[in-house]
Amino acid sequence: MSQVVSPQDLAASLTELWSPRVIAELDDAYVKVAKVKGTLAWHSHQDEDELFLILKGQLRIEMEGESVLLNQGELFVVPKGVRHNPIAEHECLVMLVERKSTLHTGDVVTDKTRTRTEQLRPV
Numbered sequence: 001m002s003q004v005v006s007p008q009d010l011a012a013s014l015t016e017l018w019s020p021r022v023i024a025e026l027d028d029a030y031v032k033v034a035k036v037k038g039t040l041a042w043h044s045h046q047d048e049d050e051l052f053l054i055l056k057g058q059l060r061i062e063m064e065g066e067s068v069l070l071n072q073g074e075l076f077v078v079p080k081g082v083r084h085n086p087i088a089e090h091e092c093l094v095m096l097v098e099r100k101s102t103l104h105t106g107d108v109v110t111d112k113t114r115t116r117t118e119q120l121r122p123v
Contacts, residue, residue, distance in 0.1 A: 007033050008055040009094035018112045020096060020104065032096040032119060042085045042114075043106035047081045048099045052079045057092030061085070096114045 012034035018040055024031040036059065050070050052059065053075040060069050061076060062085045067078050080086045086094075105113040 003112055007031075007095045008085040008093055011035055011055055011095070013123060015085050019114050020119050022120050023123065025100075028098070028101075029097055030102075030119075032098065033123075034094050034096065035091060036086065036088045036094055039085060039087045039089045040112045041105050042083055043108045044081055044083045045078075045102050045106040046081050049080050050084075050098040050102065052078070052086070053095040053097075055093040055095055057088060057090060057094050059094060060087045060089075062087060063066055110118075 005023055007023060010021070014021065014033070014035040017035055018032040018036050020032040020033050022030045031110070033055070042062075052061065052070060054070045054072050056072055058071050059071065061068055061078060063078070064083050070076055100116075103113075104115070104119065
């Protein structure tokens with residue numbers, strides 16, 4: 001069943017940083033929201049692209065050889081296999097679109113890594 005949701009409101013309601021939550025499913029993809037601040041971890045997703053849409057704030061995505069700075073309303077797709085590290089100097093609300101098979105921190109595990117089950121918890 002479909003329902004109307006506000007990704008920005010759902011992201012703002014989160015109490016944990018770097019802990020994405022699934023808010024919708026679209027074919028073989030999850031739509032997730034997260035509240036972030038600081039740095040996540042250098043990682044990559046070998047077989048999946050990752051879309052970042054900034055709902056509020058600013059996010060820098062460092063990649064080997066370059067970085068992009070995203071402001072509210074902007075989006076960027078990190079191509080599969082590209083090592084990247086998201087960084088938010090101040091609190092930032094993000095929406096992500098990823099294949100259901102995408103692991104949170106890809107090829108690395110840190111104390112910030114969240115399992116698929118954790119990401120599927122109700123907001």
